[in-house]
Amino acid sequence: MKIVIVGASGTMGSYLSNAFEKEHEIVRAGRTGADVKVDITSSYSIEEMYQQIGAFDALISTAGPSFVGPWKNLTAETFRIGMDGKMLGQINLVLIGQHYINPKGSFTLITGALTHDPQKNFANASAANAAVEGFVRAAAIELQNGIRINAVSPTVIEASPQYFPFFPGELPVTMKQLEFGFRKSVFGANTGQVIKPY
């Protein structure tokens, strides 16, 4: 299976790339340190990425900046960070990528428990995650040719201990759990689901 991983140089993306490359052809995409450069905040850059890659069977996204910081600094301007990044960036990966993906292919996007379990400093990610999950459910009834779409929604992940203090009461998701969440989406048959890998 030819699998595109967007955000491949990040903590989650590099783990998943390594885990899946034993059995699959992996195309690493990202802003830096990847096979194919892409800035998901630009639909032009996304289109270019897909033209470089050609047909593929699955896309995994672990990408998406959002604004993290005190509520008083969350303004109409800073809110745009998560909207253009984690939200529209990932949604555009699908809206554009549907024209390049093979029949019966799949898109798997990253969201997070903040959708329903907010934490201070992360309102921008709560909104972006929720939007992606709403989009996933809606896109699942629209996509043609057996193309599937799901989101994987972890809590804080064990490989990012710097975030632990911001997520009181959240048992970190192990990297193996995270990997298996993505496995369920990519190699299973579900669509329109928000997969909680814990």
Next chain:
Amino acid sequence: MKIVIVGASGTMGSYLSNAFEKEHEIVRAGRTGADVKVDITSSYSIEEMYQQIGAFDALISTAGPSFVGPWKNLTAETFRIGMDGKMLGQINLVLIGQHYINPKGSFTLITGALTHDPQKNFANASAANAAVEGFVRAAAIELQNGIRINAVSPTVIEASPQYFPFFPGELPVTMKQLEFGFRKSVFGANTGQVIKPY
């Protein structure tokens, strides 16, 4: 109570304005036919609106354009309609309005069942609604001075029969049910809730 209703000339906004004006001071805001003009896709216009209105006790939003139409016409460009309108428009009403609202005031935004029950042609609204609901939950733990925030999430409403064919299997929400959903948010004590008025 001084209540600002944004989208006051729309189907929902005019009903709510009439229902609430018997007992409260209503400020009708909207793009047209309102006491105060506002274009919620512009944070500058929102700021101007609040400066005109001064302190208030509750804001109700029934405003928010989104792209409705065939999936094939949903692109990176058309997706922006719901993002700048129903999503960021309503979110900016809160981010900016929190500096004008009285202590213990409330914001009540409009979402809809499409968040969890998608229908064809409405993926843009599914994402926008979901984002607003994620934001509402997150903002509820951040807002200061006892300020509350909720969303009201109806299905298709009885006063908009032109939408019935697009919502098979959805029992239309009556205008009285809708009104009482907003009453629960404005006059109750809940915060961070998505109120389903059915």
